[in-house]
Amino acid sequence: MRQKVKLTELQIGQIARVTSVEESPYKEKLQEMGCIQGALIKPIFKAPFGDPIAFDLEEYTLSMRKTEAQSVNVKLLDPLFYQN
Amino acid sequence: MSSYKKIVLAGNPNCGKSSLFNQLTGLKQKITNIPGTTIENKVGKLIVDGQEIHLIDTPGTYSFNPKSLDEREAVKVYFEDPAPDAIVYVADAANLKRNFFYFSQLAQQGTPMVLVLNMLDIASFKGFEIDIDRLEKELGIRVFKINARLGEGIKNLKQALKEDQFVPHYAFGGDDDHTHESHYDSIAKLLNKTTKLKSKRELVSGKIDAWATHPILGYLLFLIVLLVIFQSVFTIAAYPMDWIEQGFGWLSEFLSKTLAEGWLKRLTINGLLAGVAGVVVFVPQIAILFFFMGLLEDTGYMARVSFIMDKMLRSLGLSGKSVVPLLSGAACAIPAIMSTRNIENWKDRLITIMVTPLMSCSARLPVYTLLISLAIPSDKFLGVVSLQALVMLAMYVLGTLAALVAAVVFKWFIKYEIPSYFIMELPIYHAPRWSNIWLNMWQKSRSFVTEAGKVILIVSMVLWFLASYGPKPTTPFSIQESEELEQSYAGHFGKAIEPAIAPIGFNWKIGISLITSFAAREVFVGTMSTIYSVDDEENFEQIRTKMNNDTTPSGAPVYSLAVVLSLMVFYAFAMQCMGTLAVVYKETKSWKWPTLQFVYMTALAYVSSWVVFALFS
Structure with a gap:
């Protein structure tokens, strides 16, 4: 049920919790924007060609490229408990 | 002690800061160029009951560690002389958690602050209920509700600008722990005490x-x-x-x-x-x-x-x-x-x-x-x-x-x-x-x-x-x-x-x-x-x-x-x-x-x- 995955592996609409953000030049930016351990995140739509991707992050919409999303590790949540 | 008060308007992009600035200063604003640089700050002058106030609008910023030239300009204003007398921090009430992050960094600068909550209509549509009194107590500063779009609550805020404000006493992060995680952690605790999610739409x-x-x-x-x-x-x-x-x-x-x-x-x-x-x-x-x-x-x-x-x-x-x-x-x-x-x-x-x-x-x-x-x-x-x-x-x-x-x-x-x-x-x-x-x-x-x-x-x-x-x-x-x-x-x-x-x-x-x-x-x-x-x-x-x-x-x-x-x-x-x-x-x-x-x-x-x-x- 609960598996460790990269943010890019989520399907549109799947809710996950951020477990860690890997070291990168944009880690700080991601964290400032609230992409931080424990945050709820859900991919909601993609740009044409699948990149960048828009996420529901807590209470707002954040877009990032696949490369940046690759550096975010998440834990998939049971959608039954986190209906949106 | 200068005769006027220098007040900085700060906040994330898209929080309605510019609308508030326009509401407060009307058309009496100008862009000042600091010689030799490209820095542009919008300055508006207003007078409340005889007290002259210089209100400085800064570009919307997500953090105190600027990433773009725009943000760098926004942050520079805190290191200028004379130092600002107060910061008016505008927050999007529908997205408080992230809006509080920059606030949590500014709160450590020792400058008196005022918190202004905007877009409460969207927040309540989304199902959020915010306890303003509790928020004031926890932060130790004054909190105002406004609707920058319709101009509601501007009068109260204007009156408050002439008064001395308070330095926030809520401890964001730990004593020596100012990582992003620790700040977001204390923000979550603060919001747990002061906001409720009644329904979700x-x-x-x-x-x-x-x-x-x-x-x-x-x-x-x-x-x-x-x-x-x-x-x-x-x-x-x-x-x-x-x-x-x-x-x-x-x-x-x-x-x-x-x-x-x-x-x-x-x-x-x-x-x-x-x-x-x-x-x-x-x-x-x-x-x-x-x-x-x-x-x-x-x-x-x-x-x-x-x-x-x-x-x-x-x-x-x-x-x-x-x-x-x-x-x-x-x-x-x-x-x-x-x-x-x-x-x-x-x-x-x-x-x-x-x-x-x-x-x-x-x-x-x-x-x-x-x-x-x-x-x-x-x-x-x-x-x-x-x-x-x-x-x-x-x-x-x-x-x-x-x-x-x-x-x-x-x-x-x-x-x-x-x-x-x-x-x-x-x-x-x-x-x-x-x-x-x-x-x-x-x-x-x-x-x-x-x-x-x-x-x-x-x-x-x-x-x-x-x-x-x-x-x-x-x-x-x-x-x-x-x-x-x-x-x-x-x-x-x-x-x-x-x-x-x-x-x-x-x-x-x-x-x-x-x-x-x-x-x-x-x-x-x-x-x-x-x-x-x-x-x-x-x-x-x-x-x-x-x-x-x-x-x-x-x-x-x-x-x-x-x-x-x-x-x-x-x-x-x-x-x-x-x-x-x-x-x-x-x-x-x-x-x-x-x-x-x-x-x-x-x-x-x-x-x-x-x-x-x-x-x-």
């Missing part, structure tokens, strides 16, 4: 996004939006431009009757007035384009355009955030280049700056219009579309393509290790906040008039001198103005460069125009009218006829299709705008980039014109 924003970012419909929508914008720019701007031209015509006629003869009169009319007219005549087009750009940005649509364009632009060395500067370049490269400040990555920003002047700006329009009327028949293509309009469209496409190709080349040559990213908020859609849009339009147009105006004015006065005086003393008025121009320094210069420009089909007359175009490209038309002794500067028909009738010694027309096309391509690519070069210097703080820009664009223009001339002759 989706906003309509998501439904619009399904359309706006659709793989086919998304681009189609953007294309339609662009067409509507450019169509309106051309049709609406034509009227005020006519009035401005007429106005300056009357003024110069009036001055030529009233002023005493002499060099001062000629300088005033042909140098000064012509220079001012050349700047002012573009204001309508530029203002209208910036009105639309402001509208797209304010409603949130522009962020989606950046989103769908990012992948494509990235492969060209640009970023989704380059969309705004590139589109603004269709009005004027100067404010367009200034709008690159929110691009975080230095390389992305630099490439955007370097290629933006290739976008077809409004100063090229009169040149194209004259040249197209010279060589392109007014037939209808396939009986429907005007051939001349098609060529005009082709010039816009040509400029855009050139900008994109140039970007790819710069991508290869500029070495920069730090990878770019596109971590960007997509703000929710909302109805336009007209006061913001009007102000944005006004400020952008003004930056064009002041930034470009200064340079264009000086250059046109220098050029007036070069075109009016020559190595051999001439007796003014005894000869034709066109002959006078031939004898002038500019005329000599035109002839001197003739061997260099002959391969691309230009004679010395065009050479003079190339030189005078350095003030602004549209000066080409005015110079042509002087060379061909046209009385009424703006009479296209007269200039056109005289140019059409000009022949080479062998009897062939000077302005053949090959020459005209070569000239059009030259004007599309050549860097002929001193104002732009000055702004590129200011924005990159180095002469290297404007020099490179001048060299590559001029080389591109020369080679392309040569190819076009060879192909068509």
Whole structure:
């Protein structure tokens, strides 16, 4: 049920919790924007060609490229408990 | 202790800060330039019960560790002397968690703060309930509810600005623990105590996004939006431009009757007035384009355009955030280049700056219009579309393509290790906040008039001198103005460069125009009218006829299709705008980039014109 995955592996609409953000030049930016351990995140739509991707992050919409999303590790949540 | 209070307005982008600033200061605001830098802070003065307050608006920022030039400017204000007396922090109540992050960093600076909650209507729609009293107690500062859009709660806030405020005593992070995690942790605890989520509802924003970012419909929508914008720019701007031209015509006629003869009169009319007219005549087009750009940005649509364009632009060395500067370049490269400040990555920003002047700006329009009327028949293509309009469209496409190709080349040559990213908020859609849009339009147009105006004015006065005086003393008025121009320094210069420009089909007359175009490209038309002794500067028909009738010694027309096309391509690519070069210097703080820009664009223009001339002759 609960598996460790990269943010890019989520399907549109799947809710996950951020477990860690890997070291990168944009880690700080991601964290400032609230992409931080424990945050709820859900991919909601993609740009044409699948990149960048828009996420529901807590209470707002954040877009990032696949490369940046690759550096975010998440834990998939049971959608039954986190209906949106 | 100064007599006035210095108060800084801070907050995340899209929190409604500008609306609040406009509500508090009305139109009594100005942009101050700190000498020697590009820093621009909006300062508004207001007086509450006799207390003078200087309110400083800062660009919207996500953190105290700035990522872009815009954000760097926002943060600098806290280190200035005198230090601010208080910070008014505006937060989007519908997105408190992230909005509190920058707050949590500012709260440690020891400056008194006030918290202003905006967009409570959206917050309550989303199901949030905020306990203001509890929030005040926890933070130890005053908290105000406002609706910046409708102007609610502004009065209370205004009254509070004159009073002394408090330093927040809520401990964000641990004693020595100021990681992002620890701050977000304490924010979560604070919000647990002060807010409740009663129900959960989706906003309509998501439904619009399904359309706006659709793989086919998304681009189609953007294309339609662009067409509507450019169509309106051309049709609406034509009227005020006519009035401005007429106005300056009357003024110069009036001055030529009233002023005493002499060099001062000629300088005033042909140098000064012509220079001012050349700047002012573009204001309508530029203002209208910036009105639309402001509208797209304010409603949130522009962020989606950046989103769908990012992948494509990235492969060209640009970023989704380059969309705004590139589109603004269709009005004027100067404010367009200034709008690159929110691009975080230095390389992305630099490439955007370097290629933006290739976008077809409004100063090229009169040149194209004259040249197209010279060589392109007014037939209808396939009986429907005007051939001349098609060529005009082709010039816009040509400029855009050139900008994109140039970007790819710069991508290869500029070495920069730090990878770019596109971590960007997509703000929710909302109805336009007209006061913001009007102000944005006004400020952008003004930056064009002041930034470009200064340079264009000086250059046109220098050029007036070069075109009016020559190595051999001439007796003014005894000869034709066109002959006078031939004898002038500019005329000599035109002839001197003739061997260099002959391969691309230009004679010395065009050479003079190339030189005078350095003030602004549209000066080409005015110079042509002087060379061909046209009385009424703006009479296209007269200039056109005289140019059409000009022949080479062998009897062939000077302005053949090959020459005209070569000239059009030259004007599309050549860097002929001193104002732009000055702004590129200011924005990159180095002469290297404007020099490179001048060299590559001029080389591109020369080679392309040569190819076009060879192909068509």
